[in-house]
Amino acid sequence: MKKDDTNSRVLLAVVVSFIFIIIYSYFVQDPSKAQQKREQANTAKSLDSTESSTSQADSPNFAHNQAPQASQDSPFQAPARPIISRVVSSSVEVEIDDLGRIAQVYLKDKKFTAPRQEGFFSHLGKLFGLNSAESTPQEKLPLFAPQTILPLEIRFQDQALNAHATNTTYKASNAHITLENNGTPQTLTLTQTMPNMTITKTLQFFYDDDGLKYTINIAMSKPTPYALSSGMRPVADDDGYAFHGVVLKSDGLKGTIEKIEDKDAKLEGQSFTQVPFISASDRYFTTLLFTRDVRGLHAQVVGDSKKHPIPYIMLDSNIELEGYVGPKNYQLLKSIYEPLTDVVEYGLITFFAKPVFLLLEWLYMLMGNWGWAIIGLTIIVRLILFPLSYKGIMSMQRLKDLTPKMKEIQEQYKGDPQKMQMHMMQLYKKHGANPLGGCLPLLLQIPVFFAIYRVLYNAVELKSSQWILWIHDLSVMDPYFILPILMGASMYIQQALTPNTLDPMQARIFKLLPIIFTLFLITFPAGLVLYWTINNIFAIGMQLVINKIIDKQRAVEIAKHKKPSKDHAQKTKPKTKE
Known part of the structure; x- marks a missing residue:
């Protein structure tokens, strides 16, 4: 056999393999089941990689100005915490649980809830009974996986105090808040009363067409070292080609952008100073906390058992911060605070992209x-x-x-x-x-x-x-x-x-x-x-x-x-x- 004929057959085999993979992915693999598997994987990953709200891992012991102790895999799946307040507008819906955290953010705009387009192979597959996937619009798009580290979660250095905090529920000033498009913010006060400590979280929510904008004021009845999390990244778009992880800027507004990607976080944690913002993102969405104070914040990023990054802000007194949860829309982030546009990440070529x-x-x-x-x-x-x-x-x-x-x-x-x-x-x-x-x-x-x-x-x-x-x-x-x-x-x-x-x-x-x-x-x-x-x-x-x-x-x-x-x-x- 001639060498050219052999090469031609190898090339033909490669092309046939490509065609087989494409046809297989449409006719055999049910897209709805694939999506379901991805959601289950995300949930499992969050259970494996983060501390459950009611597990022993929720009581980390960390020294002042050090990161909270990285958790081990949760031994059981903790039940979802009760929701004590809901904040609703025409574009978002927010759930606050009884530990004073933003338990879930739902986006309701049709551009996020539109049904998946069905193509030629999907229609043909349905015709022959090979694909039963239905493309139906979602009522609302949830951003967070359940039982994960959530925005506004607090951890204390004192182990006894931390145990009290994880077993003492917050009280909400309002069970339901409606945001109107009139520029008027709405206030929600969350109070946690423990034997030797009272924590008050005062949140102001602002109406926005795309995401959730808010301010958070945390008041402690007495100073004590604690860590506040901006939450683990959203899982609404878990595309494997995009960046997933934590993005922050250290050493001030003119400092350097730091990126800690999933599976790259260090178990012992990484420390950053003069941080104007800290963000956790998937391909399209982010949750972040930031300050306009030129002194910035002291932040820690801790790796969990799967080396997924968990962001924390290290504090020891009262603090007022601003937050955002929603799509990484460049102009929206710029209108909130221009340095936040650095959250939109394009990799090594960001400076040109x-x-x-x-x-x-x-x-x-x-x-x-x-x-x-x-x-x-x-x-x-x-x-x-x-x-x-x-x-x-x-x-x-x-x-x-x-x-x-x-x-x-x-x-x-x-x-x-x-x-x-x-x-x-x-x-x-x-x-x-x-x-x-x-x-x-x-x-x-x-x-x-x-x-x-x-x-x-x-x-x-x-x-x-x-x-x-x-x-x-x-x-x-x-x-x-x-x-x-x-x-x-x-x-x-x-x-x-x-x-x-x-x-x-x-x-x-x-x-x-x-x-x-x-x-x-x-x-x-x-x-x-x-x-x-x-x-x-x-x-x-x-x-x-x-x-x-x-x-x-x-x-x-x-x-x-x-x-x-x-x-x-x-x-x-x-x-x-x-």
Whole structure:
């Protein structure tokens, strides 16, 4: 059997495997069961990784200015604590339990509760009885897993006092509060009376269209060291590609951003000073506490038994803080307190991705639609990178034109690599070609593309945002795979138009890339695939323009070679009779 045939079969096997995985995921795996399993896993994880409200692990013994002791796995599942007060508005619903904690926050806006889009395979699966998943809208979206460390949870250094606190319920001044959209905050007072200590938590809630904004004033009847938690991260969107964990800024407003991701937290804890805010986040949502005091806060992040980070603020007296629970909407966080925009995290490339998002948001305000804004962003980026792309394509074209001469040199000096390399360099120099000229511009574009990828993948603003008829949510996959197919087709056309110097085997692999990328991106958010598709279409148009420029240059060169010189014309001119 020929080597090429073997390679072809291996590549075919890879493609068939991709197709099998995609079909299996839609026909065999029930999406509703998968979601249920994820929710159960989140609950189990919170039970494994955090202290239950009524377990012995709820009585940590920690020294002043040290983190609370990391818990071990809870030996049993603690029952949910009774709810003593509810705060309700048109957009959120908040439950306060009898330990004075924010037990749950529900988001009620339709962009968070909209049903999942059903695609081609879902409909086909239902038709054959292979998939019974129903896509029904939620009434409200819960953000927290049960039996986890919750916002406003207090732990004391004194073990006896901590035991009293976990067994003494709070009393609420109101069992039900309604927030109206009139700018008037509503106050809730929570009081815990113990034999030698009285704790008063005074909360003010503010109406907001997206999340929960509040202030918290904690008054102790006598000073004592304690830790206040902003709560473990929400679990409303547990996507594995996004950042999950704690984000804070240390050493003041001009300090450094610190990130402790799930499974990376240290059991002994990490200490941070001059902290303006501390936040725990999933892909789209966050819970945080912050201060406007320039001195900041002393914070600790402790790893539980699974090394998931638990955030605490270390205190020893009365304190007044501000808090927020809800989506990581950039402009909303900016309106609350500008440093909070650092909660919107894009990874190592955040410094570059954030301006990209601001440009995308400006385009959205101009066009009124996130889909068209993505198209506008793609065109602007391509125009900015046009000089680099042009140089890269022209360099590749020169190399392609030199391919016959390069093969001659390779054949002539195949036994002498040094001479072959020397003659190759002379050939490149003579014709102004650079073997790295086509690669360098592409390498410089990678940070740009990666920044856009991170922005589109993490922007909660794209959630439930419609573009055209069949795309009702740019943050989830195209339900009918139209965009991925267009992306693959445009990628194939772009490859066909782009000059290359590949050998036959490499060319075969190159031709399979559109198929592989289509299968790989088929479940990615539609906004990402839209960007890639428009980017390919723009590249096709640019390549056609460059091809015309190259054709004109060649025509000029051919005409120049065919046109006789002036001296030659005079020599060949027939003599006239005198």
